[in-house]
Amino acid sequence: MSKKNIVFVTGNVKKLEEVMQMFKNFYKDSVPFDLSNKNIDLPEHQGERDEICKMKAQAAFEIIKGPCIVEDTSLCFNAMGGLPGPYIKWFLKATGPIGLYRMLKGFEDKTAMAVCTVAYVNEQGEVNIFSGETNGTIIEPTAIETFGWDSCFRPDGYEITYAEMPKEEKNLISHRMKAMYKLKEFLDQNVIV
Amino acid sequence: MSKKNIVFVTGNVKKLEEVMQMFKNFYKDSVPFDLSNKNIDLPEHQGERDEICKMKAQAAFEIIKGPCIVEDTSLCFNAMGGLPGPYIKWFLKATGPIGLYRMLKGFEDKTAMAVCTVAYVNEQGEVNIFSGETNGTIIEPTAIETFGWDSCFRPDGYEITYAEMPKEEKNLISHRMKAMYKLKEFLDQNVIV
Numbered sequence: 560m561s562k563k564n565i566v567f568v569t570g571n572v573k574k575l576e577e578v579m580q581m582f583k584n585f586y587k588d589s590v591p592f593d594l595s596n597k598n599i600d601l602p603e604h605q606g607e608r609d610e611i612c613k614m615k616a617q618a619a620f621e622i623i624k625g626p627c628i629v630e631d632t633s634l635c636f637n638a639m640g641g642l643p644g645p646y647i648k649w650f651l652k653a654t655g656p657i658g659l660y661r662m663l664k665g666f667e668d669k670t671a672m673a674v675c676t677v678a679y680v681n682e683q684g685e686v687n688i689f690s691g692e693t694n695g696t697i698i699e700p701t702a703i704e705t706f707g708w709d710s711c712f713r714p715d716g717y718e719i720t721y722a723e724m725p726k727e728e729k730n731l732i733s734h735r736m737k738a739m740y741k742l743k744e745f746l747d748q749n750v751i752v
Numbered sequence: 753m754s755k756k757n758i759v760f761v762t763g764n765v766k767k768l769e770e771v772m773q774m775f776k777n778f779y780k781d782s783v784p785f786d787l788s789n790k791n792i793d794l795p796e797h798q799g800e801r802d803e804i805c806k807m808k809a810q811a812a813f814e815i816i817k818g819p820c821i822v823e824d825t826s827l828c829f830n831a832m833g834g835l836p837g838p839y840i841k842w843f844l845k846a847t848g849p850i851g852l853y854r855m856l857k858g859f860e861d862k863t864a865m866a867v868c869t870v871a872y873v874n875e876q877g878e879v880n881i882f883s884g885e886t887n888g889t890i891i892e893p894t895a896i897e898t899f900g901w902d903s904c905f906r907p908d909g910y911e912i913t914y915a916e917m918p919k920e921e922k923n924l925i926s927h928r929m930k931a932m933y934k935l936k937e938f939l940d941q942n943v944i945v
Contacts, residue, residue: 587923603797603798603799604795604796604797605796605797605798605838605842606796620929638851638854639843639846639847639852640841640846640847641831641846641857642842642843642846642847643839644842645798645835646798646835646836646839646842649798649830649837650832650835651838652833653830653832653834653835654832654833654835658831658832658833660858661858661859662832662855662858663858664857664858665853665854665855665856665857666854666857669924711907729841733916737820
């Protein structure tokens with residue numbers, strides 16, 4: 560029997576690589592499905608994290624017409640009631656990690672929660688949402704730039720930022736890993752037999 | 753001949769009142785169309801101001817099936833490359849005007865541009881976009897709270913905030929008035945005969 564194919568809809572090659580590596584880790588290399596990739600520009604709504612991801616997933620399914628995954632990242636500043644949250648990519652693009660650090664200068668609380676929201680859509684178009692969270696602090700960006708806002712996010716319990724960690728270590732504690740692990744457990748129970 | 757009816761889609765009663773007053777001022781009370789109101793929850797996308805407004809307008813037309821107006825407000829911090837911009841309502845809701853002021857503490861440039869984007873959709877579903885801009889500075893909010901972020905926005909050339917101005921004065925210089933005036937000129941030329 561051939562493996563089920565699941566399409567990960569993303570234009571971010573680094574994200575795709577990271578997620579493929581995660582599934583290899585979860586399954587000790589023998590991943591029971593194929594993960595392919597499609598880069599489609601999907602509409603993103605304003606609103607609550609889960610709702611944004613759900614609507615994006617439904618839009619993806621309209622095009623893919625088969626099992627697919629979409630993913631969203633939020634960076635939630637506790638001092639700002641969870642914002643920029645799902646809008647973080649626009650802020651990052653406009654100001655870079657240094658701007659994110661500056662945004663919090665006027666607030667005492669520098670803590671933040673990194674959230675990965677993943678939606679899996681099955682053959683029938685049913686959407687399931689999984690999220691993973693990692694708490695940390697926004698600090699002045701380190702010289703090491705990897706991708707996104709990694710250079711200004713220091714996860715709780717560490718003296719270094721996401722950017723300064725070896726990739727393998729980041730993938731053990733990251734918000735994305737936690738969300739993908741929940742997805743893996745769901746797939747194990749509901750999809751893969 | 754009866755007047756054409758145009759539906760202003762908004763849930764914000766203060767905005768509706770403000771706009772009705774503006775049209776009365778523009779037309780010296782004899783407004784050549786009826787402006788009615790409908791409160792519909794329209795989807796809002798992420799992206800560029802004009803695009804967000806256009807998509808909202810198209811969604812409104814799908815429901816109204818006739819001439820309608822939608823409106824969006826952005827507050828663009830120059831130090832942040834124009835953000836929060838169209839996401840300002842989420843930030844205002846989460847932090848209040850004081851939070852907007854604090855967000856800029858870490859930046860030298862405290863200037864901001866208030867932008868009103870208006871979309872008019874005609875009987876055929878064609879969308880036209882008009883925008884009005886007012887430059888100013890974000891200051892520590894004044895004790896006087898009116899609505900939105902008026903208490904922390906001081907327009908250029910004034911020593912007081914939007915919130916501290918008499919309504920009539922604000923309506924002479926506001927971003928919303930400028931956008932509505934452009935709409936008025938368009939309606940005069942294209943719609944009202």
